[in-house]
Amino acid sequence: MTHFDVAVIGSGPSGASTAFHLAKKGVSTVIIEKETLPRYKTCGGGFVYRGRKNLPFDISNVVEREFHTVDVYLGNTLHFQTTREEPTITMIMRDSFDHLIVEEAKKQGITLLEGNKLIDISFDKEQAILTTDKTQISANFVVAADGALSPTAKMAGWNKETRKLIPALEYEIEVPEEDFNRLKDQVRFDIDAIPYGYAWNFPKKNHLSVGVASTKKTRINLKKYYQEYLKTIGITTILKESQHGFQIPIAPRTDGFVKNNVFLIGDAAGFADPITAEGISNAIYSGVLVAEAISESELQLEKAKTLYLDKLNERMLPEIKTGLWLAKWFYEQKTIRNIMLKKYGQRFSDAMADIFHGDRSYPTDIKQAITQKIKELVF
Numbered sequence: 001m002t003h004f005d006v007a008v009i010g011s012g013p014s015g016a017s018t019a020f021h022l023a024k025k026g027v028s029t030v031i032i033e034k035e036t037l038p039r040y041k042t043c044g045g046g047f048v049y050r051g052r053k054n055l056p057f058d059i060s061n062v063v064e065r066e067f068h069t070v071d072v073y074l075g076n077t078l079h080f081q082t083t084r085e086e087p088t089i090t091m092i093m094r095d096s097f098d099h100l101i102v103e104e105a106k107k108q109g110i111t112l113l114e115g116n117k118l119i120d121i122s123f124d125k126e127q128a129i130l131t132t133d134k135t136q137i138s139a140n141f142v143v144a145a146d147g148a149l150s151p152t153a154k155m156a157g158w159n160k161e162t163r164k165l166i167p168a169l170e171y172e173i174e175v176p177e178e179d180f181n182r183l184k185d186q187v188r189f190d191i192d193a194i195p196y197g198y199a200w201n202f203p204k205k206n207h208l209s210v211g212v213a214s215t216k217k218t219r220i221n222l223k224k225y226y227q228e229y230l231k232t233i234g235i236t237t238i239l240k241e242s243q244h245g246f247q248i249p250i251a252p253r254t255d256g257f258v259k260n261n262v263f264l265i266g267d268a269a270g271f272a273d274p275i276t277a278e279g280i281s282n283a284i285y286s287g288v289l290v291a292e293a294i295s296e297s298e299l300q301l302e303k304a305k306t307l308y309l310d311k312l313n314e315r316m317l318p319e320i321k322t323g324l325w326l327a328k329w330f331y332e333q334k335t336i337r338n339i340m341l342k343k344y345g346q347r348f349s350d351a352m353a354d355i356f357h358g359d360r361s362y363p364t365d366i367k368q369a370i371t372q373k374i375k376e377l378v379f
Contacts, residue, residue: 014266014283015145016101021291023108041094050358051281080349163270164251170211
């Protein structure tokens, strides 16, 4: 049986970046991936700059489009626009993007087992025995990077769902040339185009990614709001479309991120941004953190657990906690929110651009700040 220091389950941005950084530190690492790469992955494909600037290699070969300006709409009444020198949002397709990161990890010496579906994990003293539908390996550490559904987490003992999973629906669509040329140079978010959420239009190289997401965990007719949003952006004819429904975890697990020697990262842990539901940048960042924890621990399990939790609590978890409160207020307190956006909307848009660029995080005193602004408006 082949043994590795670390087995990473899943070859998405979180798993591939974990493997890259581990291998760079000389830690023997294998990626177990059920599909054969490159493979299609459902995702809006909007990669914010704070994630891109922290990648240690160039991704220009897989960039579909870059947007320095972001437009935020609130119905027909409010429109805010923010422009930055660097691209605020980079459009990528996940098949080529994920494959690029894996190829960079392979250059560092990782092993890739693609076309291998993990079917069982057992634990023998201080190592895990991983059985796929084709082979069996052992590893000192297992990193679960297999997305929102994460079969690995279930196998490892996370039997109760403690994340908040929200529904989203995305369509990759081809439209007439006139419509595409009209929409291709603007990335936009439309707040309240769906109850408790937003719609988006992300132009790619030759098509549009259009979708809706609601932050309310409830049954909702996503397709109806998607069709209404098409009218909002003036699309009446679709030449070709493919539908992809998915769930986004916008609140972290409350029952821990480590069990035995299995570590959760990315969507498996619930690390997407609560306000925007963007998950790629935090997925990559959590991969970096777990790789640092394992390598700095010199492969000592208890030390690695402590280091990983300390690193999560240093920035990411407090930021997500603040984002959860702000998202609840933003999407559920519409009346007072709209009053505030009329006065402070451009400031809000600029602040979100700063967050997308990694120049700031959600303020820890957000409750007090909003309460003060409300008092100023009312009194």
